[in-house]
Amino acid sequence: MTNSGGVGRVESKRARFETPLSLRCGATLPAYELVYETYGTLNAAKSNAILVCHALSGHHHVAGHYADAPDNIGWWDNIIGPGRPLDTDRFFIVGVNNLGGCHGSTGPSSTNPASGKPWGADFPLVAVIDWVHAQARLADLLGIESWAAVVGGSLGGMQALRWAITYPQRVRHSLVIAAAPRLSAQNIAFNDVARQAILSDPDFHGGHYYEHGTAPKRGLRLARMLGHITYLSDDQMGEKFGRELRNGAFSFGYGVEFEIESYLRYQGDKFAGYFDANTYLLMTKALDYFDPAREDAGDLRATMGRTRAGFLVVSFTTDWRFSPARSKEIVHALLANGRDVSYAEIDLNSGHDSFLMADPHYHGIIAAYLRNVKI
Amino acid sequence: MTNSGGVGRVESKRARFETPLSLRCGATLPAYELVYETYGTLNAAKSNAILVCHALSGHHHVAGHYADAPDNIGWWDNIIGPGRPLDTDRFFIVGVNNLGGCHGSTGPSSTNPASGKPWGADFPLVAVIDWVHAQARLADLLGIESWAAVVGGSLGGMQALRWAITYPQRVRHSLVIAAAPRLSAQNIAFNDVARQAILSDPDFHGGHYYEHGTAPKRGLRLARMLGHITYLSDDQMGEKFGRELRNGAFSFGYGVEFEIESYLRYQGDKFAGYFDANTYLLMTKALDYFDPAREDAGDLRATMGRTRAGFLVVSFTTDWRFSPARSKEIVHALLANGRDVSYAEIDLNSGHDSFLMADPHYHGIIAAYLRNVKI
Numbered sequence: 001m002t003n004s005g006g007v008g009r010v011e012s013k014r015a016r017f018e019t020p021l022s023l024r025c026g027a028t029l030p031a032y033e034l035v036y037e038t039y040g041t042l043n044a045a046k047s048n049a050i051l052v053c054h055a056l057s058g059h060h061h062v063a064g065h066y067a068d069a070p071d072n073i074g075w076w077d078n079i080i081g082p083g084r085p086l087d088t089d090r091f092f093i094v095g096v097n098n099l100g101g102c103h104g105s106t107g108p109s110s111t112n113p114a115s116g117k118p119w120g121a122d123f124p125l126v127a128v129i130d131w132v133h134a135q136a137r138l139a140d141l142l143g144i145e146s147w148a149a150v151v152g153g154s155l156g157g158m159q160a161l162r163w164a165i166t167y168p169q170r171v172r173h174s175l176v177i178a179a180a181p182r183l184s185a186q187n188i189a190f191n192d193v194a195r196q197a198i199l200s201d202p203d204f205h206g207g208h209y210y211e212h213g214t215a216p217k218r219g220l221r222l223a224r225m226l227g228h229i230t231y232l233s234d235d236q237m238g239e240k241f242g243r244e245l246r247n248g249a250f251s252f253g254y255g256v257e258f259e260i261e262s263y264l265r266y267q268g269d270k271f272a273g274y275f276d277a278n279t280y281l282l283m284t285k286a287l288d289y290f291d292p293a294r295e296d297a298g299d300l301r302a303t304m305g306r307t308r309a310g311f312l313v314v315s316f317t318t319d320w321r322f323s324p325a326r327s328k329e330i331v332h333a334l335l336a337n338g339r340d341v342s343y344a345e346i347d348l349n350s351g352h353d354s355f356l357m358a359d360p361h362y363h364g365i366i367a368a369y370l371r372n373v374k375i
Numbered sequence: 376m377t378n379s380g381g382v383g384r385v386e387s388k389r390a391r392f393e394t395p396l397s398l399r400c401g402a403t404l405p406a407y408e409l410v411y412e413t414y415g416t417l418n419a420a421k422s423n424a425i426l427v428c429h430a431l432s433g434h435h436h437v438a439g440h441y442a443d444a445p446d447n448i449g450w451w452d453n454i455i456g457p458g459r460p461l462d463t464d465r466f467f468i469v470g471v472n473n474l475g476g477c478h479g480s481t482g483p484s485s486t487n488p489a490s491g492k493p494w495g496a497d498f499p500l501v502a503v504i505d506w507v508h509a510q511a512r513l514a515d516l517l518g519i520e521s522w523a524a525v526v527g528g529s530l531g532g533m534q535a536l537r538w539a540i541t542y543p544q545r546v547r548h549s550l551v552i553a554a555a556p557r558l559s560a561q562n563i564a565f566n567d568v569a570r571q572a573i574l575s576d577p578d579f580h581g582g583h584y585y586e587h588g589t590a591p592k593r594g595l596r597l598a599r600m601l602g603h604i605t606y607l608s609d610d611q612m613g614e615k616f617g618r619e620l621r622n623g624a625f626s627f628g629y630g631v632e633f634e635i636e637s638y639l640r641y642q643g644d645k646f647a648g649y650f651d652a653n654t655y656l657l658m659t660k661a662l663d664y665f666d667p668a669r670e671d672a673g674d675l676r677a678t679m680g681r682t683r684a685g686f687l688v689v690s691f692t693t694d695w696r697f698s699p700a701r702s703k704e705i706v707h708a709l710l711a712n713g714r715d716v717s718y719a720e721i722d723l724n725s726g727h728d729s730f731l732m733a734d735p736h737y738h739g740i741i742a743a744y745l746r747n748v749k750i
Binding site (some may be wrong): 085184188195207218237252253254 | 399400405499500505557558559560561565567568570572574575577594596597600601603604607609612613615616617618625626627628629632633635639640643647656660663664666670674709
């Protein structure tokens with residue numbers, strides 16, 4: 001994998017915040033650290049900043065590569081760089097690892113100052129609104145009064161939406177991609193099976209597995225395998241794997257037989273090898289809790305009335321995790337308030353994961369929208 | 376739960392077959408037993424018999440109740456009885472627990488004559504065609520030369536289809552409900568996650584957990600929770616559970632918060648308490664392997680050309696496990712051969728589980744079709 005034409009070498013930075021942060025769950029985090037990266041140059045007016053929010057398993061390393069790890073390319077590198085849709089010749093891009101993450105920001109594997117041990121499952125459950133508040137402090141630190149745009153896909157799109165609701169004066173544009181205004185019962189159901197896989201793993205030890213020198217890898221592997229099914233479309237799985245057999249014939253055993261099994265197990269094993277299970281649990285709960293209209297007795301129209309930003313809402317035809325119908329709920333609630341909203345439904349066969357694809361039509365829409373953003 | 380108007384008290388029977396059975400996987404079962412039930416009366420010509428095939432977690436107790444267990448009602452009681460669609464005033468109905476099952480027929484928990492211990496995971500993997508061969512021997516025992524109809528939903532529908540292909544002279548009508556001619560990559564993927572949950576449970580002990588006095592209940596519970604998501608429709612989950620909270624407010628912990636979580640965990644726990652994990656593994660593999668057109672290089676039309684039965688194919692609009700499009704593949708392959716086939720797509724919101732519902736329109740179609748079956 002190369003990175004030609006992208007942002008090139010990048011470095012991650014670390015910010016420490018000593019002002020306690022009150023969380024949605026009622027707990028207070030006395031202090032916390034966020035790791036982040038920036039690409040491009042902040043202009044003198046500090047008016048050209050774009051915040052990219054990550055999804056469930058993402059982090060602050062959004063684009064480029066590290067000097068000592070040239071193959072470690074950022075997770076959304078294809079959209080960021082000179083001349084790319086998130087154009088670093090024009091914009092200053094910020095990526096941040098969210099609170100509760102496992103890539104350097106304060107999270108369950110960090111030391112709990114009260115005990116001197118890792119937080120583990122005692123780390124407070126963090127909601128999307130908490131991430132937004134924490135990101136706002138990072139904006140303060142960087143001197144960014146208002147974002148030219150907040151951008152995200154999936155759970156990242158929910159943060160873009162939450163920003164526009166919670167800090168209407170600080171977001172000029174919100175790009176909400178492959179998201180939903182709240183999870184459906186089916187969405188929650190998938191999350192709960194994933195959580196139960198982790199929670200019931202004997203190596204979980206009530207979330208304090210760090211002290212036991214173990215990790216609930218069996219459960220995390222299952223969670224990731226299941227997640228992958230919901231990220232891909234049935235069509236794409238059919239085209240990519242179909243009923244292809246690993247060895248051309250049935251083996252009549254419980255080893256890998258179909259290529260799709262090989263793919264899923266590989267993905268599960270890989271993920272379980274580097275991701276922290278407590279972070280996975282926490283991220284799925286943030287998804288479940290996300291429901292900004294709850295503050296308005298379920299009236300999404302009222303909630304959207306609090307926004308001031310311009311919106312680009314993007315959905316994908318084969319996304320069955322957050323289908324186009326879910327994006328349209330957001331669009332309709334915005335239109336009912338007379339907000340400036342563009343909507344694109346992109347015909348891509350990669351399901352929910354389409355938002356990460358370098359499709360020219362999809363990227364063209366993002367690029368065109370951002371070209372019209374005043375800085 | 377009462378059973379008024381149904382078949383009333385029933386008794387299960389047991390048949391032993393001493394002739395070795397060659398299985399699709401290459402193994403031979405030296406002898407085996409099948410438990411079965413019958414409802415109604417076999418006529419003198421033995422021409423009024425209907426075989427009901429069960430799905431993944433089903434068994435031979437299809438209708439009625441036992442004298443000593445009045446609440447143990449058969450799993451498809453609503454469709455069987457005097458005046459019901461599978462009318463016991465006219466038909467003789469046979470239900471059988473399939474080979475590899477855990478409700479009395481020979482399966483993984485039976486004693487392996489070679490070792491004197493339970494078969495466990497050494498029980499040979501049984502394919503749909505093996506079930507059909509075993510059922511054919513039961514038909515021989517009962518003196519049934521040809522079935523008036525073979526009926527089944529889901530994996531049961533696959534058996535009804537397999538009967539018509541493998542024993543064209545012995546099936547006059549095949550009722551294939553909520554089924555598919557083969558699993559998709561996504562279907563296999565869900566099965567594999569379920570299997571991995573069981574196989575990676577430390578209590579699985581390579582499938583020989585009976586000897587260890589354990590059972591992989593954690594894994595089986597997860598498998599069932601996941602299965603339930605695929606049996607229900609997104610719509611139905613939304614209507615039934617939505618985002619209802621168990622206690623009216625977020626608890627910010629990993630206990631039950633949403634009603635859907637409570638439902639799934641309850642279903643998972645209940646199932647793990649009585650079902651055998653090795654049987655679950657085996658049944659999901661039978662699903663994966665089912666692909667009769669494989670014998671004709673994938674040409675389903677050629678495969679369907681071997682059938683002689685009349686067909687009723689039924690699908691449900693909200694079934695996303697085996698969608699109507701999958702049923703239509705069967706219908707089109709039959710029509711291409713000029714077979715006598717009726718097709719009904721029923722608008723019910725219960726997803727894949729719709730086939731078990733007592734919907735008047737659905738039951739009316741089954742009843743009307745069977746009224747025209749000559750006996």
